[in-house]
Amino acid sequence: MVVFSEGHKAETCRKGRIEVICGSMFSGKTEELIRRLKRATFARQRVEIFKPSIDVRYSEEKVVSHDNNSIPSTPVDSSASILLFTSEIDVVGIDEAQFFDEGLTEVCNELANNGIRVIVVGLDMDYKGIPFGPIPSLCAIADEVTKVHAICVKCGDLAYVSHRTVHNDKRVLLGEKEEYEPLCRNCYRKALEKESSK
Ligand SMILES: Nc1ncnc2c1ncn2[C@@H]1O[C@H](COP(=O)(O)OP(=O)(O)O)[C@@H](O)[C@H]1O
Numbered sequence: 001m002v003v004f005s006e007g008h009k010a011e012t013c014r015k016g017r018i019e020v021i022c023g024s025m026f027s028g029k030t031e032e033l034i035r036r037l038k039r040a041t042f043a044r045q046r047v048e049i050f051k052p053s054i055d056v057r058y059s060e061e062k063v064v065s066h067d068n069n070s071i072p073s074t075p076v077d078s079s080a081s082i083l084l085f086t087s088e089i090d091v092v093g094i095d096e097a098q099f100f101d102e103g104l105t106e107v108c109n110e111l112a113n114n115g116i117r118v119i120v121v122g123l124d125m126d127y128k129g130i131p132f133g134p135i136p137s138l139c140a141i142a143d144e145v146t147k148v149h150a151i152c153v154k155c156g157d158l159a160y161v162s163h164r165t166v167h168n169d170k171r172v173l174l175g176e177k178e179e180y181e182p183l184c185r186n187c188y189r190k191a192l193e194k195e196s197s198k
């Protein structure tokens with residue numbers, strides 16, 4: 001079991017900082033984002049949540065977890081738009097950050113430099129195991145990185161990557177259990193070997 005630390009200092013001191021939550025699909029990234037943002041709301045901090053407007057998987061407006069927990073959000077087309085909505089805000093949450101342009105890293109830096117706590121969530125790797133969009137550079141500049149893990153659906157170990165189970169070569173393909181399964185490194189390698197021998 002992964003027990004998340006309460007991060008009391010990060011939650012209460014109003015200094016700007018960047019927190020990244022990354023991992024494969026089904027690893028609990030969105031649940032953890034919602035948990036941190038709800039606690040900030042209880043602390044009467046002003047919170048604003050963004051997601052890329054292409055992410056219409058469960059809802060156009062809300063950030064929704066695989067367990068159907070949700071929180072209202074503002075869909076935006078580009079990272080620069082985030083800056084337009086963040087005056088008078090204490091905490092900014094960003095979900096599905098892998099889909100944003102590379103400018104997101106600088107936007108997060110600017111927000112943190114202006115005293116805002118930024119919590120960014122995204123897939124560390126795409127279905128090929130390649131680092132996804134601005135997530136690697138966000139990890140580099142973050143004050144804190146939390147890597148969460150799903151359970152490998154083949155063997156029960158900790159999962160490492162999201163394996164795509166349908167034939168489609170596009171990097172961006174919205175989906176969930178019909179299209180992806182979380183696998184450990186060993187089971188992922190076996191799955192790729194099986195696919196290439198077909
Ligand atoms: N193989 C799995 N391993 C872990 N959790 C899973 C798995 N399949 C489904 N889940 C569910 O997914 C939830 C996490 O959803 P969510 O926070 O939306 O994940 P993420 O944003 O990382 O895709 C878990 O609480 C669990 O109920």
Ligand SMILES: Cc1cn([C@H]2C[C@H](O)[C@@H](COP(=O)(O)O)O2)c(=O)[nH]c1=O
Pocket residue numbers: 024025026029030057122123125126127128162171172173174175176180
């Ligand atoms: C691996 C991978 C995933 N996607 C898509 C599939 C989902 O719509 C999101 C990830 O959502 P989650 O909250 O992390 O479960 O990303 C993709 O487009 N390309 C990929 O390689």
Ligand SMILES: [Zn+2]
Pocket residue numbers: 152153154155156157183184185186187188
């Ligand atoms: Zn496995």
